[in-house]
Amino acid sequence: MTTASGEDRRALVVEDDEDIRELITFTLSTQGFDVTAVDSGLAGVEAVRALDPDLITLDLGLPGIDGIEACRRIRELTDAYVVMITARDDEVERLIGLETGADDFISKPFSPRELKARVNAMFRRPRRGPATVAAVAAPVAAGDEHEVLNHGDLSVDVDGRRAFQNGTELSLTRTEFDLLTELMRTPARVWSREALLRSVWDTEWATDTHLVEVHIGNLRRKLGETPGSARLIRTVRGVGYRMESSG
Template identity: 50%
Template sequence: MLVTGTAMMDVMSEPARTALRAMVVDDEPDLADLVASYLKRDGFDVTVVGDGAEAVETARAVDPDVLVLDLGLPGLDGVEVCRRVREFSDAYVVMLTARSDEVDTLIGLSVGADDYMTKPFSPRELSARIQARIRRPRAGLGGPATRTVPREVRVFGDLTIDVAAREVSVADEVVHLTRTEFDVLAVLSADPGVVVTRSALIDAVWRTGWNGADHLVDVHIGHLRRKLGDDASDPRFVITVRGVGYRMGDGA
């Protein structure tokens, strides 16, 4: 198609859209704009929202890859926003909280947050965490998205894990996992029978150098078991090795 004149200028001046989208949800405009500026610098197309209810609807429309979410929002709080967004999105969720006690943190993680930071925080560190999580290859894939990946399917009883497709099913029923939940399962299932320590899981799924609570792993393991229908008192898929970590069961 031939484009001339003003149309050509419009095409040339129109910025290319990034493949990665981020939402910043915080009712402190200065902080939200600061975080957004760092994400834009890193190549994200950023949407800023200051209200909980609006955040849920905007997330449906924007379909973000990353959601930076304040816990203390007007209207719907961050926990409820995360809970609702998790019904339709597997975005990487970083929860921001002004309260440092662990209860608030675990409440946030229990509805599907992947990470958290306590205010005041360094936007540079937040940016680094997001870059480490989003830019790295998915667990078990072994390379960037453009690389040809051999199809690998792992079977444990009636649990099937299609690594390349990032699909999980139990008894032929699809199980919808968040990105982090799938990555935890991918790491555990990569070498069945071998115990993976909490610190090794954190290094593999989150990032090397994580200095947060090990409870992060336990919370996601709890969600994973619940979605797989795995009874913690008599597990078939994810086995706890007390004082050490976790390993895959054979599904029997």
């Protein structure tokens, strides 16, 4: 798999089980990735510093620092796609993993076909590059070439993949940005969780609506919402979500 400029995409596999590590490495290699594999969380963080990968698969139950802590540290270094891989049935731990910035999770055992499908779906979504000085500039004006969405005190530069609230840029993950964009494009629409899964994750394998619930919760916190406060993203009980009226 190559970038638009023709460069090979790099993948980092962080997995302490040798058999699974080799399976993931082989699967991603057949997808055209230049794959590096390590067996601990600390080694994974160091590999991110050295390699700047485009994709990271991260086991939850790693020796030393676990996958949750490794993901927190990795998110400080890169906006690469992160897939958390877990053998645990504890749903809370999966959700905590997503709160650290993981884009998706896969439960063991999984098939190479499932991994390929999820990875291919993620790479159909734009990747926001590393922050630059220009990235903290003022929001683009509505008359600029970029598609700009406005809703109350929110402004989203769709093409530049930047979101602002009261003129201050929000630090959103790729998934949070995509969710906010979908909701703002059709503010009167009530989006079901399943519809958001299909639109944002763009994959037949994304069948767990907890993915939506966790990322919506993270997005709400970054928008300054707290329990009991007025909300920009309204929960429509039994259905899904919509943007609150900006009037």
